[in-house]
């Protein structure tokens with residue numbers, strides 16, 4: 001991935017809270033534990049040597065238990081907090097090097113925050129809450145109203161623009177918070193436990209709405225949660241923090257299938273993998289063989305290494321020859337027209353959605369990319385193996 005596709009780069013960031021953080025950095029860097037540092041020096045290690053890259057247009061989730069450093073980390077991104085050591089680059093600009101004026105413009109235009117407790121002004125209407133940042137920034141009233149109404153529609157609150165926050169449910173109030181953040185047209189949304197205070201059903205709706213908004217808007221969203229299901233649902237990438245340290249960063253599937261350490265493994269142990277793991281992540285290479293050339297000899301040779309996909313003259317998957325077919329290749333290839341049709345699925349399908357298809361097919365599935373080109377196969381066995389980890393823990 002080229003550097004210019006990275007929106008936010010966090011480089012070896014440390015944050016120590018206390019009277020003289022610089023004086024305890026040697027100890028922190030030497031690896032003294034958070035509790036040891038607190039006991040010996042009275043300083044709190046908020047973040048320890050965290051490096052992360054956040055891509056433009058993705059939803060990046062930071063998760064961890066309470067006190068793990070999530071809020072401390074995200075507040076570095078718009079320099080509400082300055083690191084004790086390390087750097088934060090946004091669009092390749094070091095936020096620590098910004099002048100007061102640059103920083104003000106950066107906070108007004110480039111990044112927007114959505115807070116857990118909504119932080120709405122109680123005596124202002126929904127619309128006024130949404131546009132207050134715009135008018136402060138100097139936008140004319142009429143233009144701000146028009147712009148604000150568009151954001152209110154985006155979050156499905158049209159008709160409520162003249163109500164006051166206390167007349168709205170928690171979920172609706174958070175929609176106002178979201179509309180207010182969107183109103184600045186910021187490229188980056190920072191959402192610190194934005195949905196954590198909501199009831200489960202409402203929270204579910206908000207997650208769906210955020211996903212739907214993001215498909216249209218392609219913002220760079222940094223979303224904090226302590227809820228793994230929420231992280232897996234929303235995050236293109238997920239970072240797991242513990243005691244201020246980054247334990248793992250990767251896609252949800254990466255983290256579930258290859259947890260970096262015992263802590264992460266325990267963290268993800270109870271998750272339903274079938275909802276997260278895609279068939280594409282289990283894909284195995286397959287040999288390709290045109291139907292007109294296929295015979296027992298060349299097909300058998302391919303099966304030495306992989307399963308084989310037999311292609312039509314147009315290059316479309318026609319049939320999959322699996323390891324179980326090895327001893328009956330002659331029979332199979334004698335009546336080519338009778339070969340069962342290959343079952344093709346898109347690599348992005350999660351296992352849960354693939355179960356009934358898998359159950360209905362004797363042969364491995366052909367995995368295709370977005371443009372229906374075969375990229376390999378997934379066998380029933382590899383699916384079972386992926387899920388068996390669940391039981392094994």
Ligand SMILES: Nc1ncnc2c1ncn2[C@@H]1O[C@H](COP(=O)(O)OP(=O)(O)O)[C@@H](O)[C@H]1O
Nearest residue numbers: 017044045046065066067068069070071072073
């Ligand atoms: N202003 C502060 N002064 C001292 N300690 C702080 C301050 N802010 C956060 N901390 C400490 O830093 C650690 C990380 O806190 P925080 O980032 O709020 O965690 P999270 O958001 O994951 O719950 C905690 O141990 C917390 O007590």
Ligand SMILES: [Mg+2]
Nearest residue numbers: 070071072193
């Ligand atoms: Mg927090």
